[in-house]
Amino acid sequence: MxxxxxxxxxxxxxxxxxxxxxxxxxxxxxxxxxxxxxxxxxTWDLTPTGIYKLTDTTTDYLDSVDKKVNFYFLQDMDELSTVRELMPLYNAMKEYSSYDCINFEAFEPDSEPEKTKELKKLGFELSSGDIVVECEGRSKRIPRYTMFNTINTPSSDGKQSRSSFYFTGENIITGAIDAVVTGRETKIYFLTGHGEKSVDTDYTKLKTNLAAHNYIAENLDLISKDSVPEDAAIVILAAPKNDISDNELKTLNDYLDRGGNICFWMSPNDAELDYVNIEKLLKEYNIGMDYDVVEETDPSLYVPNDHTIFMCSLVVADETTDIDITSELRDIVDKGGAIPTMINSRSFVSIYNQGTNSDHVFNGSLLQTTDKIGDGSSTAIGRPYGGAKPRETLANSVLDLAMYSTDKARADSKVMVIGTADFMDDDNIDQAYSTVLVNLQLSVFSWMYDSELALDFGIGNKEQTVDEMVIENRSKAIGTNVIFIAVPVVVGLIGGAVYLRRRYSE
The missing domain is CATH 1.20.5 (Single alpha-helices involved in coiled-coils or other helix-helix interfaces)
Structure with a gap:
């Protein structure tokens, strides 16, 4: 025994x-x-949208590039790796930097002021998180705020909304790299046929400056065309004396439906006519246009003997919007570098299109008349000027001098309005009082176009998702607990009992 x-x-x-x-x-x-x-x-990316890796479209393209691309990422990579929400961008930077054609360099702009200064010589205003790509003297800036996009989708009952967080950076970065590698220039078209200012006679200095940044400015006559050219990055309507036609309205709306961008430089016009079709277009973007000329009544705010040249205020986006066009300019203004000054302007107003597009149209102000005491009042007035019917003087409240709007339901199409076309013409573009307005317009160009693909690679936005389980009622919750908790425990107990029985059996 x-x-x-x-x-x-x-x-x-x-x-x-x-x-x-x-x-x-x-x-x-x-x-x-x-x-x-x-x-x-x-690493393995098991997410449904492949948010942590580059698509085959980008990798195949980078493999084909035979030129050296200088890639500057103005952020510390180690710091970036610690923020979970920014991991898609961190992994994208690692992958881009691994290709032979990419000369990758990452640094914080404040800690490397000399490097930042050199990049600013390319003509960009830069901040932390921006990307600059350069090849053979051609360069492009990708603003940090274009890397991600958040869309709130209301529920059917209107009580809750779902926030979807998308990584959009790969589409933008790959397109920018292609733009500087190929040297393909971006087209900005100036609409003609309505008594506008001409790019060839009134904006010759602007045309030259745009060419230095790979933008080509050309005329566009839509009266004889049935579509806006496919290569149009931006369309500009500069001080039209007459309204656009019904056919032009349709053509411009078709362009916006494809994700187009339009700037309206709407100088005051003393003619007794209404811009009916232009107003129809702007209404879809929740912008209304006044028939006035803005005059400042406070002597400390206007140029002596000219009430229509006056100091105004930049409007900086708050935390409720992802669209930031003016904050970098505001930093310059706050440091005493320039004073926002408006020249011969009409005013605009934000309208709400009967609530039909409030969930996909987002607009805001860029420039306003000065509110000296911070109570929403202003000493500037909007004196009635032109238009087909009598209008009242706008007084006491702050007036919008420039606005932006974007429609998410129309392929992220973008519209910008400003109450003057004079600030960019040959007589004013080099003047000190135009500095802020010129830089504001360049920021708008960047928002409109650099936030889109220089070339459409067909790379979709990648949603940042998490696995989740929706349990509709109490009985299903009990069933789920049984499957995922009780059953494993029972199996474990049975296994233990079998082990003990065999362990101590004869």
Missing amino acids: AQKETNKRKKSFGFTAVALIFAAISLAIVVMINLMVSRLDI
Whole structure:
């Protein structure tokens, strides 16, 4: 009997020893595999949208590039890696930097002021998180705020909304790289046929400056065309004396439906006519246009003997919007670098289109008359000027001098209005009082076009998702608990009971 017990214990010890050896070997293999994978820096992206890796479209394109692209990322990579929401951008930067055609450099602009200064010589206002790509003297800036997009979708009952967070950076970055590699120039078209200012006679200096930034300015006559050219990045309507036609309205709306961008430089016009079709277009973007000329009544705010040249205020976006066009300019103004000054302007107003597009049209102000005491009042007035019907003087409240709007339901099309076309013409563009307005318009160009693809690679936005389970009622919750909690516990108890029975059985 004693011998039998001894043999049993030896046999049990032998099985245990073998099990421990296999466990140790398995653990060693797992550790070695993990060490090998970590040294190889291999990652797997199991997300539904592939948000942590570049698409085949981008990787195939980068493999084909035979020129060296200088890629400057104005942010510390180590700091970026610690923010979970920014991991898609962090991983994208790592992948872009791994290609032979990319000369990648990441740094914080404040900690490397000399490098930042050199990049600013390319003509960009830069801030942390921006990207600059450069190839053979051609350069493009990608603002930080274009990398991600948040869309709130209201529920059917209107009580809740779902926030979807998208990484849009790959589409934009790959397009920008292609733009500087190929040297393909961006077209800005100036509409003609309505008594506008001409790009060839009134904006020759602007045309030259745009060419230095890979923008080509050309005329566009829509009266003889049925569509806006496919290569149009931006269309500008500069001080039209007459309204656009019904056919032009349709053509411009078709362009906006494709994600187009239009700037309306609407100088005051003393003619007794209404811009009926232009107003129809602007109404879809929740912008109304006044028929007035803005005059400042406070002598400390206007140029002596000219009430129509006056100091105004930049409007900086608050935390409720992802659209930031003016904050960098505001930093310059606050440091005493320039004073926002308006020249011969009409005013605009934000309208709400009967609530039909409030969930997909987002607009805001860029410039306003000065509110000296911060109570929403202003000493500027909007004196009636032109138009087909009598209008009242606008007084006491702050007036909008420039506005922006975008429609998410129309392929992110964008519209900008400003109450003057004089600030960019040859007589004013180099004047100190036009500095802020000129830079504001360049920021709008960047928002409109650089936030879109320089070339459409067809890379969709990648939604940042998390796995979730929706349990509709109490009975389903109990069933879920049984499946995921009770069943594993029961199986574990049965396994333990079987083990103990065999362990202590004769």
